[in-house]
Amino acid sequence: MSKPSFLQNKEKLLPTEASLERAKGLGKRQYVRFAFYKIDPIWRRLDRQVQTDHKKELNKIITSFNRRMLLRPYSTIGTRADTEILFWQIADSPLVFQEFGAAIIKTKMGAYLELKYSYFSQTKRSIYELPPSFGDSEEPEERLVIDPSEAKYLFVYPFIKTREWYQLSLAARQGMINEHIIVGRKYPSVKLNTTYSYGLDDYEFIVAFETDEPSDFLDLVQELRETTVSMYTKQDIPVFTCINMRLDQALDALGGPITAEIIKAGETKEIWMDVCPLDELGPGQTKVVYLEGKQIGVFNIAGQIYALNNRCSHARGPLTEGEIDEKEACVVCPWHYTKFDLKTGKAIDGLVKTPVDIYEVKIQNNLISIGYEKTYE
Numbered sequence: 001m002s003k004p005s006f007l008q009n010k011e012k013l014l015p016t017e018a019s020l021e022r023a024k025g026l027g028k029r030q031y032v033r034f035a036f037y038k039i040d041p042i043w044r045r046l047d048r049q050v051q052t053d054h055k056k057e058l059n060k061i062i063t064s065f066n067r068r069m070l071l072r073p074y075s076t077i078g079t080r081a082d083t084e085i086l087f088w089q090i091a092d093s094p095l096v097f098q099e100f101g102a103a104i105i106k107t108k109m110g111a112y113l114e115l116k117y118s119y120f121s122q123t124k125r126s127i128y129e130l131p132p133s134f135g136d137s138e139e140p141e142e143r144l145v146i147d148p149s150e151a152k153y154l155f156v157y158p159f160i161k162t163r164e165w166y167q168l169s170l171a172a173r174q175g176m177i178n179e180h181i182i183v184g185r186k187y188p189s190v191k192l193n194t195t196y197s198y199g200l201d202d203y204e205f206i207v208a209f210e211t212d213e214p215s216d217f218l219d220l221v222q223e224l225r226e227t228t229v230s231m232y233t234k235q236d237i238p239v240f241t242c243i244n245m246r247l248d249q250a251l252d253a254l255g256g257p258i259t260a261e262i263i264k265a266g267e268t269k270e271i272w273m274d275v276c277p278l279d280e281l282g283p284g285q286t287k288v289v290y291l292e293g294k295q296i297g298v299f300n301i302a303g304q305i306y307a308l309n310n311r312c313s314h315a316r317g318p319l320t321e322g323e324i325d326e327k328e329a330c331v332v333c334p335w336h337y338t339k340f341d342l343k344t345g346k347a348i349d350g351l352v353k354t355p356v357d358i359y360e361v362k363i364q365n366n367l368i369s370i371g372y373e374k375t376y377e
């Protein structure tokens with residue numbers, strides 16, 4: 001007896017890219033959101049003490065999300081007329097974005113903040129290969145993880161290709177992408193973060209470029225206009241030039257009295273963050289938190305707590321998902337098996353020698369906190 005037709009069809013189904021990633025333990029794509037707000041000018045005419053109280057409340061609410069997602073504030077005052085502040089958000093689940101948006105609305109200052117643009121996307125491995133002769137060490141998995149730098153500027157725009165692009169053969173598209181990549185690599189000071197938006201939002205990609213040199217970005221974009229692939233661009237506006245700032249400074253830029261702590265260039269400060277009560281992280285358990293734009297893995301190994309950058313120094317593999325060697329207090333990266341010492345962050349075996357940053361841990365009143373010394377520029 002022949003199989004029912006729905007079963008025959010099922011056998012012909014190819015595994016999806018997402019299912020292949022999951023099978024290789026690479027299933028954790030990240031969700032990304034760019035939320036641009038503008039303050040109602042009426043807020044600037046409120047009593048100054050009220051403005052101060054509003055900013056402090058909003059700062060506290062936003063900071064409370066640091067444990068759950070990677071959050072970067074940027075100011076667009078002076079570069080755009082229609083937005084004033086950006087919150088770049090990166091998380092493992094989109095649900096936290098909803099909670100974040102709702103929490104902002106519920107603050108007193110939220111009553112005056114208008115969400116002007118919101119872009120929602122996800123990381124994904126590119127279907128295109130890097131040109132083989134390129135000598136580039138980027139691993140395809142690296143695209144799954146956003147690891148923002150400390151660059152002063154971020155350039156963000158949504159992107160849509162023409163439908164004709166998708167009718168070209170993969171080889172033809174690869175050829176044009178190679179040309180595009182070669183131009184991009186002429187500008188090493190510009191770091192690209194490409195995220196995918198198909199079906200999640202109105203666009204196909206949201207691209208975010210980080211650099212300290214806006215003129216390099218301008219030259220790069222101008223040169224890219226001359227590439228063949230540029231003929232297949234349907235939309236690549238609006239473009240946002242965003243300035244990386246501390247949260248208190250970005251809020252002060254909106255108006256009202258200064259609330260930001262004055263920190264001189266070169267000054268060093270201790271930054272601490274509470275993680276969780278000790279009894280919520282039992283022996284053998286791990287936890288991921290975010291501190292100052294970095295994802296930190298917190299490990300309880302036989303009662304000893306360790307904290308280190310959760311992103312492997314090879315291609316950003318998630319260390320908290322790696323195998324733990326309790327005896328040696330080491331973790332093995334789940335992607336390509338580099339082994340890291342949890343005490344020192346040193347890479348002691350595997351593909352790379354570059355260590356990962358470690359963080360100080362303190363436990364007071366049953367509460368785990370992690371911290372480090374930050375030097376301000």
Ligand code: FES
Pocket residue numbers: 312313314315316317333334335336337338350351
């Ligand atoms: S990402 Fe390659 S060894 Fe960790």
